[in-house]
Amino acid sequence: MKRIYILIFTLSFGFTSLGSVNANGQDERHQFEKGLFELGYKTVEEAVNQCEKVFTEKIVLPYKIPPVQFTHYFGRCNKDFGINNTFEIIFLNKNTPENHYTLTLRPKKHAIKFKPEHIDKIVKLDNGKELFVVKRAANIFVFEGEDWQYFLGIDKRISKSVPLDVLVDIANSI
Incomplete structure (x- = not known):
């Protein structure tokens, strides 16, 4: 016992x-x-639904992401900024802060126009459109789809793991 x-x-x-x-x-x-x-983030699905109602446009997302380990992903509909309204997805790794990738969409009618001196490189996508490479604090890759201007942002600390051809492949997956 x-x-x-x-x-x-x-x-x-x-x-x-x-x-x-x-x-x-x-x-x-x-x-x-x-x-x-x-900060207003929610599930990606909730944010997509909210933004599609706000913008009255279908959101089309790439089906590929960078080959980096992420622990979380969230979406946000930034709808209170007038012409600066955006839809945003962030991919994060709680344990590895440099594993940070963002996908931001702006309505094409409010697209940002880049001056040539701010563009580091131009690459042609499979659909014939151009992808602009802008390197500042993060590597930002900008291209336009049917109704949206897309921004792919990757932390510079992992840019060797996610080279330009990987981001072009992501852009081509839309």
Whole structure:
């Protein structure tokens, strides 16, 4: 009988310990996500639905993403900025901050026009349209689709892992 009590006590203690480790991990995870939700991010599906209603345009997204590990992705419909309204998706890795990729869409009627001195390179896409490469704090790749101007942003710290041809492939996947 003593052995059963010792076994039950040992198992209870073990499960309790595991539970508190998970609870702490859960708190950290929820804190990370909570901060993004407070900034207006939500699931990508919710953000797409919201922005399609706001812009009255269908949002077409690339079906490829960079070959980098991400732990989270969120969407946001920025709808209170007039001609600067956008739809945005961020891909993040909570444990590796440099694994950061953004996809931003602007209505084509409010597209940003880039001066030639701000364009580092021009690449032709499969559909004949041009992709502009703008390198500043992040590498930004800009191109236009039917109704949208697309911005692919990749952190410079991982640009060797995500070369231009990978981003062109992503742009061509729309």
